[in-house]
Amino acid sequence: MNLSELAQYIGDEGKAEQALIEKGILKRYDVCPICGEDRIGRVRRSKYKCYRCNKEWGVRRDSVLEGMKIPFTKFLMAIKLFELDTSVRESAKQLGLAYNTVYRLYQILRHAIVITDTNYQSFSGEIEMDESYFGGRRKGNRGRGAAGKVPVFGILERGGKVTVEVVSDVKGDTLLELAIRKVKRGSLIYTDRFRSYNGLVSYGFKHRRIDHGKRFANGKVYINGIEGFWSFAKERLMKYHGVNPAKFPLYLKELEFRYNHRDHDLFADLLQVLVGYSSVACTE
Numbered sequence: 356m357n358l359s360e361l362a363q364y365i366g367d368e369g370k371a372e373q374a375l376i377e378k379g380i381l382k383r384y385d386v387c388p389i390c391g392e393d394r395i396g397r398v399r400r401s402k403y404k405c406y407r408c409n410k411e412w413g414v415r416r417d418s419v420l421e422g423m424k425i426p427f428t429k430f431l432m433a434i435k436l437f438e439l440d441t442s443v444r445e446s447a448k449q450l451g452l453a454y455n456t457v458y459r460l461y462q463i464l465r466h467a468i469v470i471t472d473t474n475y476q477s478f479s480g481e482i483e484m485d486e487s488y489f490g491g492r493r494k495g496n497r498g499r500g501a502a503g504k505v506p507v508f509g510i511l512e513r514g515g516k517v518t519v520e521v522v523s524d525v526k527g528d529t530l531l532e533l534a535i536r537k538v539k540r541g542s543l544i545y546t547d548r549f550r551s552y553n554g555l556v557s558y559g560f561k562h563r564r565i566d567h568g569k570r571f572a573n574g575k576v577y578i579n580g581i582e583g584f585w586s587f588a589k590e591r592l593m594k595y596h597g598v599n600p601a602k603f604p605l606y607l608k609e610l611e612f613r614y615n616h617r618d619h620d621l622f623a624d625l626l627q628v629l630v631g632y633s634s635v636a637c638t639e
């Protein structure tokens with residue numbers, strides 16, 4: 356959806372609300388959520404009322420927007436700005452919102468992306484696995500070569516999607532556990548010669564190793580796909596100039612999502628991750 360289509364889609368507050376109801380982000384109430392009565396009505400702009408139990412509830416009840424005062428139009432525009440990778444500061448300026456409001460919304464989107472991640476054994480076919488280190492611009496921190504660097508393990512299905520996880524270490528057990536959880540048995544896995552991948556065959560995977568020295572010499576034995584993702588992710592993370600380590604996994608999952616949805620309408624996909632997501636789920 357481009358900006359002009361977005362303007363049409365959003366329209367005014369009423370139209371934006373309708374769009375959010377149709378998407379399933381706001382709930383559509385046919386009966387009273389308290390007593391189940393179907394004689395209900397809209398009493399004010401933002402309230403419904405039950406004519407049996409006389410209880411009232413807000414239009415944002417049980418949705419991601421509960422407890423947020425942001426207008427529906429600006430909510431949708433903020434999602435578009437997130438899609439376009441606009442900084443929190445710039446979005447807040449463009450929308451006339453407080454920095455913290457936009458920051459919270461961006462974090463909610465990232466949390467929603469993580470929660471909707473359904474990777475369980477969903478990778479199959481030809482798979483590339485690799486590990487990489489992120490962050491830690493201070494080099495050689497008193498003898499600890501990897502000080503401040505965060506190890507990340509990546510799995511990529513050729514012609515398909517990628518999944519990445521921050522890991523505590525890159526020992527065989529750690530990587531194998533993730534491989535077993537995410538990849539179907541019988542898949543053909545390509546890795547480099549790192550010894551942590553030694554156990555793959557005993558868990559029912561086919562395994563071929565590449566030799567970095569002669570990567571392109573033997574046909575399909577390469578891991579260019581996952582290495583392409585590392586470049587994509589590192590280039591984008593440069594923008595953030597040092598992400599808070601506690602938040603890094605969240606940013607990483609955002610990059611995974613962007614990469615996997617690179618040929619989709621990202622705006623529509625972002626709306627989709629918010630369906631059924633409640634803002635109370637985001638504990639920040």
Ligand SMILES: [Zn+2]
Nearest residue numbers: 387390405408
């Ligand atoms: Zn009622």
